[in-house]
Amino acid sequence: MTSALPDVSDARARLLELIKELAVVRGRVTLSSGKEADYYIDLRRITLHHEASKLVGQVMLDLLDRAGHNDFQSAGGLTMGADPVGAAVMHAAADAGRAVDAFVVRKAQKSYGMGRQVEGPDVKGRKVIALEDTSTTGGSALTAVEALRNAGADVVAVAVIVDRDTGAKERIEKEADIPYLFAFGKDELGLD
Structure with a gap:
């Protein structure tokens, strides 16, 4: 039995x-990748916003x-851009x-305590989504995918809120061999 997906067009329009x-x-601006751009998409202003986070x-x-x-x-990604995205997905679910569940991927494995790089409920043997707020080169998402695979997770996709159309999709799909999904493209934001 297939159920229709709920209509989120109003949520999508308001989030955009x-x-x-x-x-x-x-x-x-100079991006974390070192590349320069004529605009910056600061999605923490969205993912940490009282109304936008739920959307x-x-x-x-x-x-x-x-x-x-x-x-x-389970869903999450490399700290810190992905942290509120993972929490938002967990709450919407x-x-x-x-x-x-949600998880947080540290940039490096801890050298103390339990020595984990992926924090939260165990991801071993679970289907997970690697999240990002936005991606320029795909580097952060690929770091998260590698850490998740090392932790025994089955990473089924990378998903971002905004795709900057700067090669992240192609790189992630080639190097990680998983789909790259995005909610909004830069064209929808009126960016060229």
Whole structure:
């Protein structure tokens, strides 16, 4: 029995409006990749916003469901951009009556305590989604994918809120051999 997916078009439209209003900063900037751009997309202004955070969870969960990834058990990514995205997806899933955990991937494995690089409920043997707020080169997502695989997770996709169309999709799909999904492209934000 197939059930229709809920309509999230209003959530998607409102989230796009908030991203344009709050997260797109115009002006010459140097990105974490070292590349320069004429704009910056500061999605922490969205993922940590009282209204937008809930919309992020709804839109990202819908994106994953529509791509056929409705059976994943955990979602998260490299700290810190992915942290609130993972929490938003976890809460949206809970609101939909689904049990999805979140996790945080450290940039390096801890040298003390339990020595973990992936924090949260164990991901070993679980289907997981590697999340990012946005990606320029795909480096952060690839770091997360490697750490997750080393922890025994079955990484089924990488998903980001905004794709900058700077090669991250192609790199991730080639190097990690998994789908790269995004909720919004830079064209939807009016960026060239």
